Amino acid sequence: MISLRDVRFTYGKGGFSLHIPELFVASGVRAAAIGPSGSGKTTLLNLISGIERPASGEVSTAGARVDQLSPSARRSFRITNIGFVFQQLLLVDYLDVLGNVLYPYRLHSDLRVDATVRSRARRLAEELGLGNLLGRLPSELSQGERQRVAIARALVTEPPVVLADEPTGNLDPAAKHKALDLLFEQCDARSTTLLMVTHDHHLLDRFSQVVDLDGWGSPEPMTP
Amino acid sequence: MKDSLYLAWRYLRHHEVKTLLLVLSLTVFLALPLVMRSMSRAMQQSFLARAEGTPLLLGQKGSSLDLVIEALYFQRKDVEPVKKADVDAIQSTGLGMAIPLRTGLRTQGFPLVGTSLAYFDLRKLRIEKGRGLALIGECILGSEVAEVLELGPGDALLTSPSTLFDLAGVYPLKLDVVGVLEPTQGPDDAAVFVDLKTAWVAEGLGHGHEDLARADADLVLRRQGDTVTANAKLVQYNEITESNRESFHFHGDAASYPVSAVIVVPHDEKSATLLRGRFVDAPTLQIVRPAQVVDSLNAQIFRFERVLQIVVWTVGLATAVMFVLVMALSWKLRAEELRTMTRLGSSRWKALQIMTSEVALMVGASALLAGLVGVLMARYGEPWVQTLILRSS
Amino acid sequence: MKGRPNLLSSGRVLLSLTALAIVACARKAPPDVERGADREEPFTVYTVSYPLSYFAERVAPGGVQVVFPVPEGIDPAFWMPSADAIQQFQAADLILLNGAGYARWTGYATLPEERVVVTADGCRESFLRSEDDVRHQHGPEGTHAHSGRAFTTWLDFRLAVCQASRIRDAFVQQMPDRKQSISERFEALERDLLDLDGRLCEVSKAAAGQRLLASHPVYQYLADAYGLSIESLHLEPEQELSQDDVRTLDALLEQHPAKWMLWEGAPLPSTQSALAARGVNVIVFSPAGQKPAEGDFLRVMRENVRGLECATRLTKCP
Numbered sequence: 001m002i003s004l005r006d007v008r009f010t011y012g013k014g015g016f017s018l019h020i021p022e023l024f025v026a027s028g029v030r031a032a033a034i035g036p037s038g039s040g041k042t043t044l045l046n047l048i049s050g051i052e053r054p055a056s057g058e059v060s061t062a063g064a065r066v067d068q069l070s071p072s073a074r075r076s077f078r079i080t081n082i083g084f085v086f087q088q089l090l091l092v093d094y095l096d097v098l099g100n101v102l103y104p105y106r107l108h109s110d111l112r113v114d115a116t117v118r119s120r121a122r123r124l125a126e127e128l129g130l131g132n133l134l135g136r137l138p139s140e141l142s143q144g145e146r147q148r149v150a151i152a153r154a155l156v157t158e159p160p161v162v163l164a165d166e167p168t169g170n171l172d173p174a175a176k177h178k179a180l181d182l183l184f185e186q187c188d189a190r191s192t193t194l195l196m197v198t199h200d201h202h203l204l205d206r207f208s209q210v211v212d213l214d215g216w217g218s219p220e221p222m223t224p
Numbered sequence: 225m226k227d228s229l230y231l232a233w234r235y236l237r238h239h240e241v242k243t244l245l246l247v248l249s250l251t252v253f254l255a256l257p258l259v260m261r262s263m264s265r266a267m268q269q270s271f272l273a274r275a276e277g278t279p280l281l282l283g284q285k286g287s288s289l290d291l292v293i294e295a296l297y298f299q300r301k302d303v304e305p306v307k308k309a310d311v312d313a314i315q316s317t318g319l320g321m322a323i324p325l326r327t328g329l330r331t332q333g334f335p336l337v338g339t340s341l342a343y344f345d346l347r348k349l350r351i352e353k354g355r356g357l358a359l360i361g362e363c364i365l366g367s368e369v370a371e372v373l374e375l376g377p378g379d380a381l382l383t384s385p386s387t388l389f390d391l392a393g394v395y396p397l398k399l400d401v402v403g404v405l406e407p408t409q410g411p412d413d414a415a416v417f418v419d420l421k422t423a424w425v426a427e428g429l430g431h432g433h434e435d436l437a438r439a440d441a442d443l444v445l446r447r448q449g450d451t452v453t454a455n456a457k458l459v460q461y462n463e464i465t466e467s468n469r470e471s472f473h474f475h476g477d478a479a480s481y482p483v484s485a486v487i488v489v490p491h492d493e494k495s496a497t498l499l500r501g502r503f504v505d506a507p508t509l510q511i512v513r514p515a516q517v518v519d520s521l522n523a524q525i526f527r528f529e530r531v532l533q534i535v536v537w538t539v540g541l542a543t544a545v546m547f548v549l550v551m552a553l554s555w556k557l558r559a560e561e562l563r564t565m566t567r568l569g570s571s572r573w574k575a576l577q578i579m580t581s582e583v584a585l586m587v588g589a590s591a592l593l594a595g596l597v598g599v600l601m602a603r604y605g606e607p608w609v610q611t612l613i614l615r616s617s
Numbered sequence: 618m619k620g621r622p623n624l625l626s627s628g629r630v631l632l633s634l635t636a637l638a639i640v641a642c643a644r645k646a647p648p649d650v651e652r653g654a655d656r657e658e659p660f661t662v663y664t665v666s667y668p669l670s671y672f673a674e675r676v677a678p679g680g681v682q683v684v685f686p687v688p689e690g691i692d693p694a695f696w697m698p699s700a701d702a703i704q705q706f707q708a709a710d711l712i713l714l715n716g717a718g719y720a721r722w723t724g725y726a727t728l729p730e731e732r733v734v735v736t737a738d739g740c741r742e743s744f745l746r747s748e749d750d751v752r753h754q755h756g757p758e759g760t761h762a763h764s765g766r767a768f769t770t771w772l773d774f775r776l777a778v779c780q781a782s783r784i785r786d787a788f789v790q791q792m793p794d795r796k797q798s799i800s801e802r803f804e805a806l807e808r809d810l811l812d813l814d815g816r817l818c819e820v821s822k823a824a825a826g827q828r829l830l831a832s833h834p835v836y837q838y839l840a841d842a843y844g845l846s847i848e849s850l851h852l853e854p855e856q857e858l859s860q861d862d863v864r865t866l867d868a869l870l871e872q873h874p875a876k877w878m879l880w881e882g883a884p885l886p887s888t889q890s891a892l893a894a895r896g897v898n899v900i901v902f903s904p905a906g907q908k909p910a911e912g913d914f915l916r917v918m919r920e921n922v923r924g925l926e927c928a929t930r931l932t933k934c935p
Binding site for chain 2: 075086104143
């Protein structure tokens with residue numbers, strides 16, 4: 001579940017500012033956040049995931065008041081409760097497929113790679129058709145294969161929420177839909193709440209909820 | 225920490241060329257002082273061991289260092305020779321044994337050393353193949369010479385034409401190889417040994433020719449009483465064989481023949497003191513203790529080593545700075561990776577941990593390699609340095 | 618793994634190559650060996666002539682082994698030993714050379730000088746020349762001779778005493794604790810040699826003005842020491858006289874009329890007859906350079922001297 005109430009955020013002094021009066025995505029829902037460039041889509045994801053803290057307002061993600069957590073608590077919360085799929089995918093070039101899938105487990109002491117986790121990672125990879133590619137480096141994969149690795153990485157910690165920042169931005173239409181099919185399939189299977197940021201209106205039909213960010217963002221500081 | 229080490233290891237593996245270069249440069253930085261120290265110590269010990277094995281050295285007055293280098297390492301220093309009579313004089317004192325050395329000639333790029341049988345006992349040189357010297361015209365090869373020239377007992381070797389002692393030149397003399405010495409990791413490995421008389425023949429002081437008492441008339445220029453003058457047709461031998469060996473002879477008084485240096489082995493300390501005392505005021509001769517000469521040389525090497533160490537440490541510092549710079553630039557290029565880590569929720573110090581792990585792994589590998597080099601130098605440094613000195617001389 | 622750089626194995630290769638490079642340049646430490654093992658063998662003395670061998674045996678104390686390795690029937694002066702034989706000399710504790718060019722092989726052999734004693738060196742101001750000497754000249758060195766020296770030095774018995782004294786000195790230097798024994802033994806030999814010398818001095822007086830022939834030029838020191846007038850030919854005792862030999866003999870007798878001829882060994886009866894026909898009697902005077910078939914050096918020399926005493930009528934001839 002994702003909930004934001006009267007959330008205000010500004011970058012630095014006099015930078016971009018965002019005001020979200022209200023936003024609610026129920027658990028297990030596939031939601032899309034749409035808006036033009038500069039409308040604050042990435043900032044929204046950062047606020048939901050706790051990367052950024054709002055100046056005011058409430059942010060609840062997966063039942064936790066993220067706005068009230070300390071920075072280390074936010075990190076800890078994020079690594080275990082949020083899965084990310086980035087537009088540039090941002091795979092680690094020196095880790096193979098399995099290593100990339102398990103990557104989140106390497107980044108925080110709250111998570112530990114053990115036999116169960118490895119087994120889950122392998123299973124997830126196989127479900128995404130990566131079973132024979134576990135030893136390959138990202139440079140040896142096709143774009144679609146890399147996409148699937150990114151999806152697997154986002155889901156390996158079994159997060160309740162997956163945030164996707166324009167993950168299909170670089171793909172052709174056919175590939176986009178294929179990628180979305182995979183993402184939706186995996187999220188639906190796990191009842192994972194999915195919030196995907198996009199500027200592509202053609203995809204909106206596939207989401208059960210659409211949030212329009214147009215007008216929430218402003219290049220000028222907001223007056224309280 | 226285990227995960228940081230894992231990520232660091234995977235990164236280093238992926239960028240193996242960069243990692244290898246950094247590890248090697250660090251290894252050089254760490255090992256260079258060790259190697260230098262080891263080589264310096266090996267050189268000093270090598271010089272000293274050789275010198276301590278040579279109790280006293282008699283030669284013409286002049287540079288004692290040149291005398292020592294020529295006599296101990298057979299490197300041509302053009303020292304003025306003494307006479308065979310000086311060798312006999314030392315021997316007749318009864319205070320010690322005199323071992324003559326005639327150096328300065330070369331054969332196929334290696335020094336030709338004329339000496340006596342006592343030299344082999346002094347240096348504990350043993351025959352590995354063949355036998356020792358028995359007749360003039362024979363030679364024994366050091367192990368290095370035999371290996372490089374691929375010669376052994378039964379083969380022949382030509383001396384190099386020399387203008388060292390005779391401006392008109394000396395014809396090459398063919399020597400019979402009768403033996404090869406066991407390796408000693410010393411200068412003797414790279415030398416060819418002959419009897420002193422053979423060395424004199426090789427430098428043109430002795431020769432053999434047809435018997436003029438029974439020579440054909442066309443070789444005789446003039447006969448006067450019991451004196452025969454030969455013409456230029458007379459053949460002088462450039463090879464000593466069984467059939468002509470008896471014809472080889474020396475002109476003049478053998479006591480005046482040249483000897484480059486004389487190794488003197490006193491019977492005891494008192495004899496050594498007496499011998500040194502005899503030459504303190506000698507106008508043309510000097511008697512030196514090679515160990516003393518080499519000690520002062522080692523002192524110079526030590527001073528030079530200290531200067532070198534400063535240079536090495538400066539270079540090392542520059543290497544360390546370069547290393548840090550490379551690492552910093554590397555992490556700058558990995559800014560996106562850092563941002564990804566942060567976005568995914570990595571712990572605050574994770575990046576630092578990974579960086580530290582990378583450095584630790586590389587430094588660890590370098591330290592291991594440098595340690596290995598140090599151990600090997602400690603174990604094999606001295607013979608390796610001696611080989612280096614031999615090959616470079 | 619397809620195409621993935623394997624740093625682990627590269628690292629192993631690096632380590633191995635580094636180790637190999639260093640080890641390949643390295644060598645094992647030099648062996649710590651001695652060139653001659655300690656021996657419990659007797660003190661060995663090698664000599665180049667029988668007379669030296671005899672002197673050494675007379676002077677040496679017990680526990681000394683004197684070796685005279687020249688094979689029977691070979692003239693030691695011209696013996697050419699093999700490399701093996703020379704190496705046996707090299708291994709001796711003491712090597713006795715005669716000097717004066719005796720045993721020419723010693724001039725081109727490698728011997729340990731510190732263990733060599735040239736017994737005749739210093740016993741005379743200079744050595745006598747041999748009639749075989751041919752002076753010659755080639756190149757710029759001027760005239761010179763090669764062999765040139767007479768070498769049967771022991772036939773001058775005072776010179777022989779000097780040679781024996783050098784042997785004594787060499788033994789004393791090696792075995793100072795046995796000096797007395799060595800000296801006593803030397804003195805006994807000295808007495809024997811001086812006895813011979815004394816007898817030859819009497820011969821010299823009796824032979825004043827008499828001329829002698831010799832079958833070979835080997836009696837130079839005998840002639841010089843004892844004032845004997847000896848002219849030499851080149852005749853072998855075991856060979857018949859040739860026509861040339863007879864002509865040379867007759868020519869020599871004309872210039873150097875002699876009634877006695879010294880031979881190294883008993884000549885053939887035909888030779889003796891030929892000599893007798895010319896009024897020349899034979900005296901066998903063996904230089905004893907080689908070991909005699911019977912007796913020893915002293916016995917041979919005593920017989921030699923008796924022969925001369927007979928010729929000079931100092932004793933009755935047998």
